[in-house]
Amino acid sequence: MTASDTDSASSFRRALKLLRILAEGDPDGLRLKDIAEVAGCSQPTAHRMLQDLAAEGFAEQAAGKRYRLALDFYVLAARAGQASGLRDAARPALLRLSATLSDTIFLLVRNGFDAVCLDRVEGPFPIRSFTGDIGGKVPLGLGQGSLAILANLPEDEQEAVIRFNIPRLLDRGFLDEASLRSALAQARAQGWVNTSTGLIPGMAGVGVPVLDAQGRAVAALSVGTLAERLNADRLPHVVKILQGEAQALAGKLNPFDVALRYPSRSLSTIGGS
Amino acid sequence: MTASDTDSASSFRRALKLLRILAEGDPDGLRLKDIAEVAGCSQPTAHRMLQDLAAEGFAEQAAGKRYRLALDFYVLAARAGQASGLRDAARPALLRLSATLSDTIFLLVRNGFDAVCLDRVEGPFPIRSFTGDIGGKVPLGLGQGSLAILANLPEDEQEAVIRFNIPRLLDRGFLDEASLRSALAQARAQGWVNTSTGLIPGMAGVGVPVLDAQGRAVAALSVGTLAERLNADRLPHVVKILQGEAQALAGKLNPFDVALRYPSRSLSTIGGS
Protein backbone atom coordinates (compact mmCIF):
# COMPACT_ATOMS: atom_id res chain seq x y z
CA MET A 1 0.00 0.00 0.00
CA THR A 2 1.42 3.36 0.91
CA ALA A 3 4.64 3.94 2.77
CA SER A 4 2.84 2.98 5.95
CA ASP A 5 4.91 -0.10 6.38
CA THR A 6 8.27 1.41 5.73
CA ASP A 7 10.56 0.74 8.63
CA SER A 8 11.76 4.30 8.65
CA ALA A 9 8.83 6.39 9.73
CA SER A 10 8.85 9.93 10.96
CA SER A 11 9.83 10.50 14.55
CA PHE A 12 6.28 11.47 15.29
CA ARG A 13 4.97 8.16 14.06
CA ARG A 14 7.60 6.31 16.00
CA ALA A 15 6.51 8.17 19.10
CA LEU A 16 2.87 7.44 18.36
CA LYS A 17 3.68 3.76 18.38
CA LEU A 18 4.39 4.08 22.06
CA LEU A 19 0.71 4.69 22.65
CA ARG A 20 -0.09 1.43 20.98
CA ILE A 21 2.59 -0.36 22.95
CA LEU A 22 1.24 1.05 26.18
CA ALA A 23 -2.30 0.17 25.23
CA GLU A 24 -1.49 -3.40 24.38
CA GLY A 25 0.79 -3.96 27.32
CA ASP A 26 0.13 -4.75 30.91
CA PRO A 27 -2.51 -2.42 32.39
CA ASP A 28 -0.28 -2.03 35.41
CA GLY A 29 2.35 -0.43 33.29
CA LEU A 30 5.46 -1.30 31.33
CA ARG A 31 9.11 -0.85 32.17
CA LEU A 32 11.07 1.67 30.19
CA LYS A 33 13.58 -0.91 29.11
CA ASP A 34 10.89 -3.14 27.63
CA ILE A 35 9.14 -0.25 25.96
CA ALA A 36 12.36 0.83 24.33
CA GLU A 37 13.02 -2.70 23.16
CA VAL A 38 9.58 -3.22 21.66
CA ALA A 39 9.60 0.22 20.10
CA GLY A 40 13.02 -0.45 18.66
CA CYS A 41 14.63 2.69 19.95
CA SER A 42 17.19 3.56 22.57
CA GLN A 43 16.24 3.92 26.18
CA PRO A 44 16.85 7.66 26.47
CA THR A 45 14.73 8.23 23.37
CA ALA A 46 11.86 6.24 24.77
CA HIS A 47 12.25 8.07 28.02
CA ARG A 48 12.00 11.47 26.41
CA MET A 49 8.97 10.53 24.37
CA LEU A 50 7.24 9.08 27.41
CA GLN A 51 7.94 12.25 29.34
CA ASP A 52 6.29 14.18 26.56
CA LEU A 53 3.30 11.87 26.66
CA ALA A 54 3.09 12.29 30.41
CA ALA A 55 3.31 16.07 30.13
CA GLU A 56 0.37 16.01 27.76
CA GLY A 57 -1.63 13.79 30.06
CA PHE A 58 -1.64 10.75 27.80
CA ALA A 59 0.65 8.65 29.93
CA GLU A 60 1.64 8.48 33.55
CA GLN A 61 4.12 6.74 35.77
CA ALA A 62 2.73 4.30 38.25
CA ALA A 63 4.61 3.08 41.24
CA GLY A 64 7.73 1.21 40.26
CA LYS A 65 8.37 3.81 37.56
CA ARG A 66 6.23 1.85 35.19
CA TYR A 67 4.59 3.73 32.36
CA ARG A 68 0.99 3.32 31.36
CA LEU A 69 -1.75 5.24 29.63
CA ALA A 70 -3.35 8.04 31.57
CA LEU A 71 -6.87 9.31 31.82
CA ASP A 72 -6.66 12.01 29.18
CA PHE A 73 -6.07 9.33 26.64
CA TYR A 74 -9.23 7.51 27.61
CA VAL A 75 -11.22 10.70 27.67
CA LEU A 76 -10.16 11.53 24.15
CA ALA A 77 -10.81 8.00 23.02
CA ALA A 78 -14.30 8.11 24.43
CA ARG A 79 -14.95 11.13 22.27
CA ALA A 80 -13.58 9.35 19.25
CA GLY A 81 -16.02 6.55 19.90
CA GLN A 82 -18.88 8.95 20.05
CA ALA A 83 -17.76 10.93 17.08
CA SER A 84 -20.23 9.53 14.65
CA GLY A 85 -23.10 9.88 17.05
CA LEU A 86 -24.13 6.46 15.89
CA ARG A 87 -23.57 5.00 19.29
CA ASP A 88 -25.91 7.39 21.05
CA ALA A 89 -28.44 7.10 18.28
CA ALA A 90 -28.42 3.34 18.51
CA ARG A 91 -28.49 2.96 22.26
CA PRO A 92 -32.25 3.11 22.68
CA ALA A 93 -32.62 0.52 19.97
CA LEU A 94 -30.15 -1.78 21.70
CA LEU A 95 -31.98 -1.44 24.97
CA ARG A 96 -35.32 -2.12 23.37
CA LEU A 97 -33.99 -5.14 21.52
CA SER A 98 -32.35 -6.57 24.57
CA ALA A 99 -35.48 -6.10 26.63
CA THR A 100 -37.76 -7.50 23.97
CA LEU A 101 -35.67 -10.48 22.93
CA SER A 102 -33.88 -11.20 26.21
CA ASP A 103 -30.66 -11.72 24.32
CA THR A 104 -27.34 -9.99 23.86
CA ILE A 105 -27.38 -7.25 21.22
CA PHE A 106 -24.38 -5.91 19.33
CA LEU A 107 -23.79 -2.70 17.44
CA LEU A 108 -21.02 -3.10 14.89
CA VAL A 109 -19.47 -0.55 12.58
CA ARG A 110 -17.10 -0.98 9.74
CA ASN A 111 -13.53 0.12 10.25
CA GLY A 112 -11.30 -0.61 7.30
CA PHE A 113 -11.19 -4.35 6.82
CA ASP A 114 -12.72 -5.02 10.21
CA ALA A 115 -15.99 -4.73 12.03
CA VAL A 116 -15.68 -3.06 15.42
CA CYS A 117 -18.04 -3.60 18.30
CA LEU A 118 -19.14 -0.08 19.18
CA ASP A 119 -21.61 -1.08 21.83
CA ARG A 120 -23.35 -4.06 23.23
CA VAL A 121 -26.07 -4.80 25.74
CA GLU A 122 -25.85 -8.01 27.66
CA GLY A 123 -28.68 -10.45 27.78
CA PRO A 124 -29.32 -12.99 30.51
CA PHE A 125 -27.66 -15.84 28.65
CA PRO A 126 -23.92 -16.43 28.65
CA ILE A 127 -22.63 -15.67 25.18
CA ARG A 128 -19.45 -16.39 23.29
CA SER A 129 -18.89 -14.18 20.30
CA PHE A 130 -16.11 -13.28 17.89
CA THR A 131 -16.60 -9.63 18.54
CA GLY A 132 -15.80 -9.82 22.17
CA ASP A 133 -16.25 -6.78 24.27
CA ILE A 134 -16.77 -3.20 23.23
CA GLY A 135 -13.87 -2.22 21.03
CA GLY A 136 -13.34 -5.75 19.82
CA LYS A 137 -12.53 -6.29 16.16
CA VAL A 138 -13.24 -9.09 13.75
CA PRO A 139 -12.43 -9.35 10.05
CA LEU A 140 -15.37 -8.32 7.90
CA GLY A 141 -17.19 -11.50 6.98
CA LEU A 142 -16.77 -13.34 10.25
CA GLY A 143 -19.91 -13.35 12.33
CA GLN A 144 -23.45 -12.36 11.47
CA GLY A 145 -23.25 -8.61 11.89
CA SER A 146 -19.85 -8.46 10.28
CA LEU A 147 -21.11 -10.48 7.33
CA ALA A 148 -24.18 -8.27 7.04
CA ILE A 149 -21.94 -5.23 6.65
CA LEU A 150 -19.68 -6.86 4.10
CA ALA A 151 -22.62 -8.05 2.06
CA ASN A 152 -23.92 -4.54 1.66
CA LEU A 153 -20.79 -2.68 0.66
CA PRO A 154 -20.33 -1.27 -2.83
CA GLU A 155 -19.10 -3.87 -5.27
CA ASP A 156 -15.52 -2.70 -5.57
CA GLU A 157 -14.99 -2.24 -1.87
CA GLN A 158 -16.49 -5.59 -1.11
CA GLU A 159 -14.13 -7.20 -3.55
CA ALA A 160 -11.12 -5.49 -2.03
CA VAL A 161 -12.15 -6.52 1.45
CA ILE A 162 -12.74 -10.11 0.42
CA ARG A 163 -9.33 -10.39 -1.20
CA PHE A 164 -7.68 -8.93 1.87
CA ASN A 165 -9.66 -10.94 4.37
CA ILE A 166 -9.70 -14.43 2.83
CA PRO A 167 -6.42 -15.43 4.44
CA ARG A 168 -7.42 -13.93 7.73
CA LEU A 169 -10.72 -15.79 7.66
CA LEU A 170 -9.05 -19.06 6.82
CA ASP A 171 -6.70 -18.55 9.72
CA ARG A 172 -9.63 -18.34 12.04
CA GLY A 173 -11.20 -21.52 10.79
CA PHE A 174 -13.73 -19.96 8.50
CA LEU A 175 -15.06 -21.53 5.34
CA ASP A 176 -13.50 -21.17 1.95
CA GLU A 177 -13.96 -18.32 -0.49
CA ALA A 178 -16.77 -19.99 -2.42
CA SER A 179 -18.81 -20.47 0.75
CA LEU A 180 -18.19 -16.90 1.73
CA ARG A 181 -19.37 -15.60 -1.61
CA SER A 182 -22.52 -17.65 -1.55
CA ALA A 183 -23.20 -16.54 2.01
CA LEU A 184 -22.74 -12.94 0.90
CA ALA A 185 -25.09 -13.37 -2.02
CA GLN A 186 -27.73 -14.84 0.23
CA ALA A 187 -27.24 -12.15 2.82
CA ARG A 188 -27.62 -9.39 0.25
CA ALA A 189 -30.69 -11.04 -1.25
CA GLN A 190 -32.63 -11.63 1.92
CA GLY A 191 -31.40 -8.58 3.79
CA TRP A 192 -30.20 -10.37 6.89
CA VAL A 193 -27.71 -12.99 8.01
CA ASN A 194 -28.43 -16.15 9.87
CA THR A 195 -26.08 -18.63 11.44
CA SER A 196 -26.16 -21.18 8.69
CA THR A 197 -23.02 -22.79 9.93
CA GLY A 198 -22.54 -22.79 13.64
CA LEU A 199 -19.02 -21.49 13.91
CA ILE A 200 -19.20 -21.50 17.65
CA PRO A 201 -20.83 -24.68 18.91
CA GLY A 202 -24.15 -24.05 20.55
CA MET A 203 -24.19 -20.38 19.58
CA ALA A 204 -26.35 -18.71 16.98
CA GLY A 205 -27.17 -15.21 15.89
CA VAL A 206 -28.81 -12.92 13.41
CA GLY A 207 -27.36 -9.79 11.87
CA VAL A 208 -28.99 -7.04 9.86
CA PRO A 209 -27.24 -4.15 8.12
CA VAL A 210 -27.86 -0.49 8.84
CA LEU A 211 -27.82 1.22 5.47
CA ASP A 212 -27.15 4.84 4.68
CA ALA A 213 -29.02 6.92 2.13
CA GLN A 214 -26.94 5.41 -0.65
CA GLY A 215 -27.74 1.88 0.42
CA ARG A 216 -24.29 1.20 1.76
CA ALA A 217 -23.81 -0.60 5.04
CA VAL A 218 -22.37 1.63 7.70
CA ALA A 219 -23.18 -0.55 10.66
CA ALA A 220 -25.01 -3.66 11.74
CA LEU A 221 -27.26 -4.72 14.54
CA SER A 222 -26.95 -8.29 15.60
CA VAL A 223 -28.20 -10.61 18.25
CA GLY A 224 -26.13 -13.38 19.72
CA THR A 225 -27.75 -16.18 21.64
CA LEU A 226 -27.90 -19.89 22.23
CA ALA A 227 -28.62 -21.97 19.16
CA GLU A 228 -31.66 -23.51 20.78
CA ARG A 229 -33.18 -20.06 21.20
CA LEU A 230 -33.17 -19.42 17.46
CA ASN A 231 -35.46 -22.16 16.25
CA ALA A 232 -37.67 -21.94 13.20
CA ASP A 233 -40.52 -20.50 15.22
CA ARG A 234 -38.64 -17.64 16.75
CA LEU A 235 -36.22 -16.78 13.96
CA PRO A 236 -38.68 -14.84 11.73
CA HIS A 237 -39.82 -12.86 14.73
CA VAL A 238 -36.26 -11.91 15.70
CA VAL A 239 -35.40 -10.96 12.14
CA LYS A 240 -38.46 -8.80 11.84
CA ILE A 241 -37.75 -6.89 15.03
CA LEU A 242 -34.09 -6.44 14.21
CA GLN A 243 -34.89 -5.14 10.76
CA GLY A 244 -37.42 -2.73 12.16
CA GLU A 245 -34.86 -1.21 14.51
CA ALA A 246 -32.19 -1.14 11.84
CA GLN A 247 -34.46 0.76 9.48
CA ALA A 248 -35.54 3.19 12.17
CA LEU A 249 -31.90 3.74 13.00
CA ALA A 250 -31.01 4.34 9.38
CA GLY A 251 -33.77 6.89 9.19
CA LYS A 252 -32.39 8.73 12.18
CA LEU A 253 -28.97 9.08 10.65
CA ASN A 254 -28.59 12.45 9.13
CA PRO A 255 -28.07 11.89 5.41
CA PHE A 256 -25.69 14.85 5.43
CA ASP A 257 -23.55 13.26 8.08
CA VAL A 258 -20.56 12.55 5.92
CA ALA A 259 -19.08 10.86 8.93
CA LEU A 260 -20.75 7.68 7.87
CA ARG A 261 -19.75 7.65 4.26
CA TYR A 262 -16.97 5.44 3.01
CA PRO A 263 -15.76 6.68 -0.37
CA SER A 264 -14.09 3.89 -2.22
CA ARG A 265 -10.74 5.63 -2.40
CA SER A 266 -10.62 5.62 1.36
CA LEU A 267 -9.56 2.02 1.05
CA SER A 268 -6.08 3.20 0.25
CA THR A 269 -5.88 5.03 3.54
CA ILE A 270 -6.76 2.04 5.60
CA GLY A 271 -4.01 0.68 7.69
CA GLY A 272 -4.33 -2.82 8.98
CA SER A 273 -4.07 -3.11 12.71
CA MET B 1 3.01 24.64 37.60
CA THR B 2 5.66 22.52 35.93
CA ALA B 3 7.16 23.35 32.58
CA SER B 4 4.01 21.98 30.98
CA ASP B 5 2.85 25.38 29.91
CA THR B 6 6.06 26.56 28.38
CA ASP B 7 5.37 27.87 24.94
CA SER B 8 8.32 26.02 23.51
CA ALA B 9 7.46 22.37 23.76
CA SER B 10 8.99 19.53 21.86
CA SER B 11 7.70 18.86 18.40
CA PHE B 12 6.17 15.68 19.68
CA ARG B 13 4.11 17.51 22.25
CA ARG B 14 3.05 20.05 19.69
CA ALA B 15 1.91 17.22 17.48
CA LEU B 16 0.09 15.56 20.36
CA LYS B 17 -1.93 18.71 20.83
CA LEU B 18 -3.52 18.00 17.49
CA LEU B 19 -5.26 15.03 19.02
CA ARG B 20 -6.86 17.28 21.58
CA ILE B 21 -7.84 19.76 18.94
CA LEU B 22 -9.44 17.03 16.89
CA ALA B 23 -11.22 15.62 19.91
CA GLU B 24 -12.65 18.94 20.98
CA GLY B 25 -13.65 20.04 17.53
CA ASP B 26 -16.60 19.22 15.38
CA PRO B 27 -17.23 15.45 15.25
CA ASP B 28 -17.63 15.77 11.50
CA GLY B 29 -14.07 16.87 11.21
CA LEU B 30 -11.99 20.04 11.08
CA ARG B 31 -10.43 21.83 8.18
CA LEU B 32 -6.69 21.82 7.90
CA LYS B 33 -6.54 25.59 7.89
CA ASP B 34 -8.41 25.85 11.17
CA ILE B 35 -6.39 23.09 12.77
CA ALA B 36 -3.19 24.84 11.84
CA GLU B 37 -4.48 28.11 13.22
CA VAL B 38 -5.61 26.65 16.54
CA ALA B 39 -2.43 24.64 16.87
CA GLY B 40 -0.38 27.69 16.11
CA CYS B 41 1.68 26.15 13.38
CA SER B 42 1.93 26.47 9.66
CA GLN B 43 -0.39 24.65 7.35
CA PRO B 44 2.20 22.30 5.86
CA THR B 45 3.34 21.33 9.33
CA ALA B 46 -0.16 20.54 10.46
CA HIS B 47 -0.69 18.62 7.26
CA ARG B 48 2.36 16.46 7.76
CA MET B 49 1.50 15.69 11.37
CA LEU B 50 -2.06 14.81 10.46
CA GLN B 51 -0.82 12.48 7.76
CA ASP B 52 1.28 10.76 10.37
CA LEU B 53 -1.69 10.47 12.67
CA ALA B 54 -3.74 9.03 9.84
CA ALA B 55 -1.02 6.56 8.93
CA GLU B 56 -1.01 5.31 12.51
CA GLY B 57 -4.78 5.00 12.56
CA PHE B 58 -5.42 7.74 15.06
CA ALA B 59 -7.00 10.16 12.64
CA GLU B 60 -8.76 9.95 9.32
CA GLN B 61 -9.94 12.18 6.58
CA ALA B 62 -13.64 12.35 6.03
CA ALA B 63 -15.18 13.59 2.85
CA GLY B 64 -14.42 17.23 2.31
CA LYS B 65 -10.85 16.58 3.36
CA ARG B 66 -11.80 17.22 6.93
CA TYR B 67 -9.73 15.58 9.62
CA ARG B 68 -11.14 13.87 12.67
CA LEU B 69 -10.22 11.20 15.17
CA ALA B 70 -10.47 7.67 13.89
CA LEU B 71 -12.03 4.65 15.51
CA ASP B 72 -8.70 2.94 16.12
CA PHE B 73 -8.13 5.45 18.82
CA TYR B 74 -11.28 4.32 20.52
CA VAL B 75 -10.51 0.68 19.96
CA LEU B 76 -7.09 1.05 21.47
CA ALA B 77 -8.50 2.54 24.63
CA ALA B 78 -11.24 -0.03 24.83
CA ARG B 79 -8.71 -2.83 24.73
CA ALA B 80 -6.45 -1.28 27.33
CA GLY B 81 -7.95 -1.86 30.69
CA GLN B 82 -8.05 0.37 33.74
CA ALA B 83 -9.93 3.60 33.16
CA SER B 84 -12.12 2.03 30.54
CA GLY B 85 -12.28 -0.97 32.80
CA LEU B 86 -14.09 1.18 35.26
CA ARG B 87 -16.25 2.50 32.49
CA ASP B 88 -17.20 -0.94 31.30
CA ALA B 89 -17.71 -2.14 34.83
CA ALA B 90 -19.98 0.78 35.52
CA ARG B 91 -21.96 0.75 32.33
CA PRO B 92 -24.51 -1.83 33.42
CA ALA B 93 -25.06 0.15 36.59
CA LEU B 94 -25.58 3.35 34.61
CA LEU B 95 -28.07 1.65 32.35
CA ARG B 96 -29.95 0.16 35.26
CA LEU B 97 -30.04 3.47 37.07
CA SER B 98 -31.21 5.35 34.04
CA ALA B 99 -33.91 2.80 33.35
CA THR B 100 -35.05 2.66 36.96
CA LEU B 101 -34.98 6.36 37.74
CA SER B 102 -35.72 7.75 34.29
CA ASP B 103 -33.06 10.36 34.78
CA THR B 104 -29.63 11.19 33.46
CA ILE B 105 -26.80 9.31 35.18
CA PHE B 106 -23.15 10.36 35.34
CA LEU B 107 -19.97 8.43 36.03
CA LEU B 108 -17.23 10.74 37.28
CA VAL B 109 -13.63 9.97 38.12
CA ARG B 110 -11.03 12.08 39.76
CA ASN B 111 -8.24 13.43 37.61
CA GLY B 112 -5.90 15.72 39.50
CA PHE B 113 -7.86 18.71 40.70
CA ASP B 114 -10.80 17.92 38.47
CA ALA B 115 -13.60 15.45 38.14
CA VAL B 116 -13.93 14.05 34.65
CA CYS B 117 -17.12 12.70 33.17
CA LEU B 118 -16.15 9.21 32.02
CA ASP B 119 -19.58 8.19 30.91
CA ARG B 120 -23.15 9.27 31.02
CA VAL B 121 -26.50 7.88 30.07
CA GLU B 122 -29.18 10.30 29.01
CA GLY B 123 -32.55 10.32 30.61
CA PRO B 124 -35.75 11.60 29.05
CA PHE B 125 -35.52 15.02 30.70
CA PRO B 126 -33.40 17.85 29.31
CA ILE B 127 -30.52 18.40 31.70
CA ARG B 128 -27.99 21.15 32.22
CA SER B 129 -24.94 20.09 34.14
CA PHE B 130 -21.47 21.36 34.93
CA THR B 131 -19.93 18.18 33.71
CA GLY B 132 -21.17 18.47 30.21
CA ASP B 133 -20.59 15.65 27.82
CA ILE B 134 -18.27 12.70 28.20
CA GLY B 135 -14.79 14.04 28.76
CA GLY B 136 -16.06 17.21 30.40
CA LYS B 137 -14.16 18.44 33.44
CA VAL B 138 -15.19 20.38 36.51
CA PRO B 139 -13.13 21.44 39.50
CA LEU B 140 -13.47 18.98 42.35
CA GLY B 141 -16.16 20.33 44.64
CA LEU B 142 -18.47 21.70 42.01
CA GLY B 143 -21.48 19.51 41.44
CA GLN B 144 -22.82 16.59 43.42
CA GLY B 145 -20.62 13.80 42.11
CA SER B 146 -17.57 16.01 42.11
CA LEU B 147 -18.25 17.00 45.70
CA ALA B 148 -18.80 13.40 46.69
CA ILE B 149 -15.35 12.53 45.42
CA LEU B 150 -13.66 15.45 47.13
CA ALA B 151 -15.39 14.68 50.42
CA ASN B 152 -13.96 11.18 50.47
CA LEU B 153 -10.33 11.86 49.67
CA PRO B 154 -7.57 11.40 52.24
CA GLU B 155 -7.19 14.41 54.48
CA ASP B 156 -3.98 15.81 53.00
CA GLU B 157 -5.08 15.45 49.42
CA GLN B 158 -8.42 16.99 50.14
CA GLU B 159 -6.70 19.95 51.72
CA ALA B 160 -4.41 20.43 48.76
CA VAL B 161 -7.30 20.26 46.33
CA ILE B 162 -9.37 22.70 48.34
CA ARG B 163 -6.58 25.25 48.42
CA PHE B 164 -6.04 24.92 44.72
CA ASN B 165 -9.69 24.96 43.77
CA ILE B 166 -11.11 27.72 45.96
CA PRO B 167 -10.29 30.45 43.45
CA ARG B 168 -11.58 28.35 40.59
CA LEU B 169 -14.81 27.66 42.42
CA LEU B 170 -15.30 31.31 43.25
CA ASP B 171 -14.78 32.16 39.62
CA ARG B 172 -17.65 29.92 38.71
CA GLY B 173 -20.01 31.43 41.20
CA PHE B 174 -19.67 28.83 43.88
CA LEU B 175 -20.04 29.50 47.58
CA ASP B 176 -17.23 30.53 49.86
CA GLU B 177 -14.70 28.29 51.55
CA ALA B 178 -16.68 27.96 54.78
CA SER B 179 -19.73 26.72 52.93
CA LEU B 180 -17.64 24.29 50.96
CA ARG B 181 -16.11 22.85 54.10
CA SER B 182 -19.45 22.41 55.79
CA ALA B 183 -20.83 20.80 52.66
CA LEU B 184 -17.86 18.44 52.62
CA ALA B 185 -18.34 17.53 56.25
CA GLN B 186 -21.97 16.77 55.67
CA ALA B 187 -21.23 14.78 52.54
CA ARG B 188 -18.67 12.67 54.34
CA ALA B 189 -20.97 12.12 57.29
CA GLN B 190 -24.06 11.02 55.39
CA GLY B 191 -22.26 9.33 52.53
CA TRP B 192 -23.98 11.17 49.73
CA VAL B 193 -24.41 14.65 48.34
CA ASN B 194 -27.64 16.45 47.70
CA THR B 195 -28.31 19.72 45.94
CA SER B 196 -28.61 21.85 49.01
CA THR B 197 -28.08 25.00 47.02
CA GLY B 198 -29.47 24.97 43.54
CA LEU B 199 -26.49 26.17 41.55
CA ILE B 200 -28.33 25.73 38.33
CA PRO B 201 -31.89 27.00 38.61
CA GLY B 202 -34.45 24.26 38.35
CA MET B 203 -31.84 21.51 38.38
CA ALA B 204 -31.05 19.11 41.17
CA GLY B 205 -29.00 16.00 41.67
CA VAL B 206 -27.57 13.42 43.98
CA GLY B 207 -24.04 12.09 44.03
CA VAL B 208 -22.53 9.13 45.84
CA PRO B 209 -18.85 8.19 46.00
CA VAL B 210 -17.38 4.92 44.75
CA LEU B 211 -14.79 3.95 47.32
CA ASP B 212 -11.81 1.67 46.91
CA ALA B 213 -10.63 -0.88 49.43
CA GLN B 214 -8.86 1.87 51.39
CA GLY B 215 -12.01 3.96 51.61
CA ARG B 216 -10.77 6.55 49.16
CA ALA B 217 -13.04 7.94 46.50
CA VAL B 218 -11.97 6.90 43.04
CA ALA B 219 -15.17 7.79 41.27
CA ALA B 220 -18.73 8.90 41.77
CA LEU B 221 -22.13 8.04 40.45
CA SER B 222 -24.55 10.89 40.22
CA VAL B 223 -27.99 11.61 38.91
CA GLY B 224 -28.97 14.92 37.42
CA THR B 225 -32.57 15.86 37.03
CA LEU B 226 -35.18 18.56 37.41
CA ALA B 227 -35.49 19.96 40.91
CA GLU B 228 -39.18 19.06 41.03
CA ARG B 229 -38.30 15.40 40.48
CA LEU B 230 -36.19 15.25 43.65
CA ASN B 231 -38.80 16.02 46.27
CA ALA B 232 -38.73 14.70 49.80
CA ASP B 233 -40.66 11.59 48.83
CA ARG B 234 -38.39 10.48 46.05
CA LEU B 235 -35.01 11.59 47.36
CA PRO B 236 -34.46 8.76 49.87
CA HIS B 237 -35.38 6.24 47.22
CA VAL B 238 -32.92 7.70 44.72
CA VAL B 239 -30.14 7.83 47.30
CA LYS B 240 -30.73 4.25 48.29
CA ILE B 241 -30.58 2.97 44.73
CA LEU B 242 -27.52 5.02 43.90
CA GLN B 243 -25.69 3.82 46.97
CA GLY B 244 -26.54 0.25 46.18
CA GLU B 245 -25.02 0.51 42.72
CA ALA B 246 -21.99 2.40 44.00
CA GLN B 247 -21.27 -0.29 46.55
CA ALA B 248 -21.74 -3.07 44.04
CA LEU B 249 -19.40 -1.25 41.70
CA ALA B 250 -16.81 -0.80 44.43
CA GLY B 251 -16.97 -4.51 45.10
CA LYS B 252 -16.29 -5.28 41.48
CA LEU B 253 -13.14 -3.20 41.39
CA ASN B 254 -10.08 -5.31 41.73
CA PRO B 255 -8.32 -4.13 44.88
CA PHE B 256 -5.00 -4.86 43.22
CA ASP B 257 -5.76 -2.63 40.30
CA VAL B 258 -3.36 0.15 41.15
CA ALA B 259 -4.76 2.02 38.19
CA LEU B 260 -7.42 3.38 40.45
CA ARG B 261 -5.19 4.46 43.26
CA TYR B 262 -4.21 8.06 43.66
CA PRO B 263 -1.11 8.24 45.83
CA SER B 264 -0.71 11.65 47.33
CA ARG B 265 2.55 12.34 45.57
CA SER B 266 0.76 12.07 42.27
CA LEU B 267 -0.49 15.56 42.97
CA SER B 268 2.83 16.92 41.85
CA THR B 269 2.56 15.21 38.51
CA ILE B 270 -0.78 16.68 37.66
CA GLY B 271 -0.85 19.13 34.84
CA GLY B 272 -3.92 21.30 34.44
CA SER B 273 -5.44 21.18 31.03
Place this chain on the structure above:
DNA sequence: ATCGTGAATTCCGATATCCTGAATTTATCT
Protein backbone atom coordinates in the same frame (compact mmCIF):
# COMPACT_ATOMS: atom_id res chain seq x y z
C1' DA C 1 -21.79 24.42 -16.91
C1' DT C 2 -17.62 27.49 -16.43
C1' DC C 3 -14.94 30.35 -13.88
C1' DG C 4 -12.70 32.31 -9.73
C1' DT C 5 -11.44 32.04 -5.04
C1' DG C 6 -9.64 29.66 -1.32
C1' DA C 7 -8.01 25.59 0.59
C1' DA C 8 -5.08 21.36 0.42
C1' DT C 9 -0.89 19.40 -0.91
C1' DT C 10 3.96 19.21 -2.56
C1' DC C 11 8.71 20.84 -2.75
C1' DC C 12 13.07 22.56 -0.86
C1' DG C 13 16.62 24.97 1.81
C1' DA C 14 17.90 26.65 6.59
C1' DT C 15 18.02 25.32 11.10
C1' DA C 16 16.27 23.80 15.24
C1' DT C 17 15.47 19.30 17.14
C1' DC C 18 16.26 14.75 17.83
C1' DC C 19 19.13 10.62 18.56
C1' DT C 20 23.04 7.80 20.30
C1' DG C 21 26.55 7.01 23.57
C1' DA C 22 28.48 7.69 28.12
C1' DA C 23 27.96 9.16 33.00
C1' DT C 24 25.11 9.70 37.15
C1' DT C 25 21.45 8.78 40.11
C1' DT C 26 17.94 5.83 41.72
C1' DA C 27 15.60 1.50 42.55
C1' DT C 28 15.57 -3.61 43.10
C1' DC C 29 17.22 -8.20 44.45
C1' DT C 30 20.12 -11.52 47.06
Place this chain on the structure above:
DNA sequence: AGATAAATTCAGGATATCGGAATTCACGAT
Protein backbone atom coordinates in the same frame (compact mmCIF):
# COMPACT_ATOMS: atom_id res chain seq x y z
C1' DA D 1 23.72 -3.80 53.26
C1' DG D 2 26.05 -4.61 49.04
C1' DA D 3 25.73 -5.40 44.28
C1' DT D 4 23.32 -5.26 40.16
C1' DA D 5 20.24 -3.39 36.96
C1' DA D 6 17.31 0.05 35.55
C1' DA D 7 16.02 4.95 35.14
C1' DT D 8 17.40 9.46 34.28
C1' DT D 9 20.47 13.29 32.85
C1' DC D 10 23.88 15.39 29.81
C1' DA D 11 26.33 16.89 25.59
C1' DG D 12 27.80 16.86 20.63
C1' DG D 13 26.86 15.49 15.98
C1' DA D 14 23.48 14.11 12.51
C1' DT D 15 19.13 14.31 10.69
C1' DA D 16 14.49 15.27 10.25
C1' DT D 17 11.64 19.16 10.97
C1' DC D 18 9.68 23.62 9.80
C1' DG D 19 7.78 27.42 7.04
C1' DG D 20 7.62 30.06 2.62
C1' DA D 21 6.49 29.61 -2.17
C1' DA D 22 4.49 27.13 -5.93
C1' DT D 23 1.18 23.81 -7.54
C1' DT D 24 -2.89 21.11 -7.60
C1' DC D 25 -7.37 20.53 -6.11
C1' DA D 26 -12.17 21.42 -4.41
C1' DC D 27 -15.89 24.28 -3.83
C1' DG D 28 -19.11 28.23 -4.44
C1' DA D 29 -20.75 31.94 -7.41
C1' DT D 30 -22.19 34.02 -11.55
